[in-house]
Amino acid sequence: xxxxxxxxxxSMKKMTRLALAAGALAMTAMVANAADSxxxxxxxxxxxxVKANMGVLGGLIKGKTPYDAAIAKDALGKIGAVPAEFVKLxxxxxxxxxxEKTAAKPEIWKNMDDFKKWATAMxxxxxxxxxxxDKGKDALAASFRKDLLGSCKGCHEKYKxxxxx
Amino acid sequence: xxxxxxxGLILGVIGLGVFYVLTMPDTIDAAAxxxxxxxxxxxxxxxxxxxxxxxxxxxxxxxxxxxxAPDKFNLAGGHCxxxxxxTFYVPNISPDKEDGIGAWSDADFVNAMAKGVAPDxxxxxxxxxxxxxxxxxxxxxxxxxxxxxxxxxxKSQVPDHDLPLPFKLRRGLGLWKLLYLDxxxxxxxxxxxxxxxxxxxxVEGPGHCGECHTPRDLLGGLKRDKNMAGGPSPEGxxxxxxxxxxxxxxxxxxxxxxxxxxxxxxxxxxxxxxxxMTKVQENMxxxxxxxxxxxxxxxxxxxxxxxxxxxxxxxGS
Numbered sequence: 001x002x003x004x005x006x007x008x009x010x011s012m013k014k015m016t017r018l019a020l021a022a023g024a025l026a027m028t029a030m031v032a033n034a035a036d037s038x039x040x041x042x043x044x045x046x047x048x049x050v051k052a053n054m055g056v057l058g059g060l061i062k063g064k065t066p067y068d069a070a071i072a073k074d075a076l077g078k079i080g081a082v083p084a085e086f087v088k089l090x091x092x093x094x095x096x097x098x099x100e101k102t103a104a105k106p107e108i109w110k111n112m113d114d115f116k117k118w119a120t121a122m123x124x125x126x127x128x129x130x131x132x133x134d135k136g137k138d139a140l141a142a143s144f145r146k147d148l149l150g151s152c153k154g155c156h157e158k159y160k161x162x163x164x165x
Numbered sequence: 166x167x168x169x170x171x172x173g174l175i176l177g178v179i180g181l182g183v184f185y186v187l188t189m190p191d192t193i194d195a196a197a198x199x200x201x202x203x204x205x206x207x208x209x210x211x212x213x214x215x216x217x218x219x220x221x222x223x224x225x226x227x228x229x230x231x232x233x234a235p236d237k238f239n240l241a242g243g244h245c246x247x248x249x250x251x252t253f254y255v256p257n258i259s260p261d262k263e264d265g266i267g268a269w270s271d272a273d274f275v276n277a278m279a280k281g282v283a284p285d286x287x288x289x290x291x292x293x294x295x296x297x298x299x300x301x302x303x304x305x306x307x308x309x310x311x312x313x314x315x316x317x318x319x320k321s322q323v324p325d326h327d328l329p330l331p332f333k334l335r336r337g338l339g340l341w342k343l344l345y346l347d348x349x350x351x352x353x354x355x356x357x358x359x360x361x362x363x364x365x366x367x368v369e370g371p372g373h374c375g376e377c378h379t380p381r382d383l384l385g386g387l388k389r390d391k392n393m394a395g396g397p398s399p400e401g402x403x404x405x406x407x408x409x410x411x412x413x414x415x416x417x418x419x420x421x422x423x424x425x426x427x428x429x430x431x432x433x434x435x436x437x438x439x440x441x442m443t444k445v446q447e448n449m450x451x452x453x454x455x456x457x458x459x460x461x462x463x464x465x466x467x468x469x470x471x472x473x474x475x476x477x478x479x480x481g482s
Contacts, residue, residue, distance in 0.1 A: 054435035096402070105402065145429045149437055153430050153446075156439025157232060161403040 039100040042089035045082050053078050057148075061141045072133035072140055079148075080126030083119035090115075101164040108159050118155035125151035188339020190282040191348070195272035201304045208312025211305050213451040214371035215298070217313075219444040220244060220255045223321070229254070232444065240265070240313070241321035246292055248400055250385065251328030253292045261318035266310075274310040275303055279350075281342065288338035290326065291345070292399075296387065297373030300351040305371070345386040357466075360455075364463025367456060377405045377441065380474060393464070394472030403440055404473055411469035423461035424454070 004012070053075035059065040060072055090112075095104045108115045125147040132143035212218070221242050222234035229245035241264075242257040259265040266274065273284040281288060281295035289295060298306075331337060351369055353362040368374045379387045380396025394414065395407035407414030415423065422433045427449040430437045438446050449457060 051435045054431075058431070058435060145431075149430055152437040153439065153443045156437055157441075157443035160439045162398075162406055162440050162442075163404045165404065 037100060038089040038091060038094050039098075039102045039104075042086055042104075043102075045086050045089075049082055050079050057140070057144060061137065061144060063137075067137045069133045069136075069140075073130045076126045076130040076133065076148075080123045080130070083122045087116055087119040096161060096165050103161040103164045105159050105161055111158075115155070115159055118151065118159070121154065122148075122151045184336075184340075187343060188288075188336050190280070190286050190288060190339065191342070191346075192276045192280055192282050192286075193272060195270065198271060198275060198303055198307070201307050203311035204304075204308045205311050205315060207305065208308035208310070210452065210456075211301075211309040211371050212312050213448045214367050214456070215309065216371075216373070216445060216448050217258070217309075219441075219448065220246070220293075221258045223319070232441065234444075238316050239319055240316060241319040242323045243321060246400060248292065250290075250292075250332045251326065253290060253326045253328075254324045256323050257319065257321050258313065259319040259321075260314045260316060261320055264320045264322065265318060266313070267318055269310070271307050271310055275306050278306050278309075279303075280348075281338070281346065288335050288342065290332075290335075290338065291341070291385065294373040294376040296345055297370060297376055299346060299348060300366070300370035302350060341384065341386070344384065358462070360459045360462045361466055363456065364459035364461070364466075367452075367460050368463050372460070374408070378408050380472065391470055391472060391474075393467055394470040394474075396473040398441070400441070407470070407472045408464055409467045409470045409472075410465050411471055413471050413473075414469070415464065416469060418465075420458065420461040420465060423464060424457045427452075427457045427460065428454075 056065075056075040057072060060067055065071075090104065090108060092109060094100070094102065095106050095108060096102060097106070128147045129140065129143040132139040132147075218234060218237040218240065221240045221244075222237050223239045223241040224231045224244045225233060225235060229243055230247070234244075240257065240259040242255045244255040246253040246255065257265045260267040262268045269277075269284060276282045276284070277289065277293075278295060278298040279301065280299070281291065281293065283289060351366055354365070357365075375387055375389075375392060377399060378393045378395055379389065380391050380394065381399065382388055385399075393408045394411070395405050397403075398405050410416045410418075418426075418433055426432050426438055427446060429450070430443065430446045432438065437443075449460070
């Protein structure tokens with residue numbers, strides 16, 4: 001049974017479509033905003049890029065995947081490319097105590113030069129480990145622990161809290 | 166009125182007297198120490214397990230807050246520890262005879278480590294984790310002293326601690342110790358394996374893991390019913406993780422994962438142990454593989470406890 005006349009029904013349909021479109025736009029904007037924050041971007045670099053590739057290297061080192069220097073070097077290349085981007089994502093006010101939860105300690109902004117040096121160290125370490133990859137699994141494992149993990153640890157020791165706060 | 170004042174004065178004097186008696190330092194006599202020829206190699210193990218350098222090694226010049234120590238064996242002190250109770254300046258424990266502990270007897274060293282009492286009879290602040298070191302065997306303490314005596318004597322004048330009242334009153338620590346220093350050494354449990362017993366000793370004694378990983382009450386004492394369940398960092402600015410085998414902690418870690426983390430710093434999720442744990446891990450890496458496995462066995466045998474007790478928010482970490 002028709003509750004309203006055909007013209008009202010038309011406008012209702014239009015309004016509904018408009019409302020849905022506006023809603024979808026708003027949601028996209030919200031999602032985009034959340035994904036766009038520097039905090040989320042830098043977290044994504046570490047978790048999606050670095051962690052995933054560390055996993056690849058871990059698999060090769062532990063013998064879970066057949067050793068292939070090319071795969072190792074590819075993973076290390078991706079890891080090594082992260083710091084240059086990463087270091088740009090630390091504007092003032094985005095540390096612990098800012099709007100978003102983060103593990104970035106205030107020491108970063110007190111020692112920005114040192115922080116950037118650690119970023120460069122990570123790229124260099126990835127390159128060193130990539131060179132070792134050509135010498136076989138044991139050389140890769142040794143360099144992974146000493147050079148790559150060493151550079152992770154050095155920066156994390158000073159500048160990263162254990163949990164985002 | 167005069168009677169009231171008199172009564173008040175008498176009560177005051179009695180009160181001071183009681184305070185004095187309660188806060189008298191409890192120490193061990195040299196005669197009570199076992200006859201033991203020092204084993205310097207074991208002392209070195211205790212040095213790493215105990216993490217002495219992590220606090221006592223000299224920081225980079227002019228940067229007392231910097232956790233990096235250019236030379237782990239330069240025990241000149243000077244590192245500043247900022248805590249909710251004030252700032253502590255870590256003393257010189259190099260074997261220098263004036264500025265360090267070079268003139269100390271074995272009994273002096275044992276009293277410092279196990280009783281928190283200095284050779285002059287004053288109390289140490291529990292920023293020095295004697296509440297854990299008290300679990301250690303006297304033989305191990307004697308060995309540790311012998312190892313420290315082989316290191317370089319270094320001259321340094323470290324500032325006094327910068328603490329507000331009432332924490333400034335060292336004598337008051339005598340009361341704190343009545344509550345929190347039970348004086349019990351860790352005895353092996355015959356029902357457990359040798360590995361778990363060794364792990365328990367390393368974790369609860371020299372490792373002093375609970376000093377960070379166990380939450381504290383308002384007086385700064387460890388909440389031992391939440392052993393190793395994590396909490397706010399005693400130095401502020403961070404949250405120390407739960408290392409019991411609970412879902413909140415290391416419930417999905419294998420013994421191999423724990424050993425790997427202690428050996429290289431890599432966690433199962435390909436993160437690295439960071440913050441203050443970096444130095445701990447570097448010390449753990451110097452222990453024998455057997456000792457690291459013992460630590461893993463003990464941690465996995467702990468009662469699983471939820472924690473840390475901080476507001477849990479929904480961001481992935």
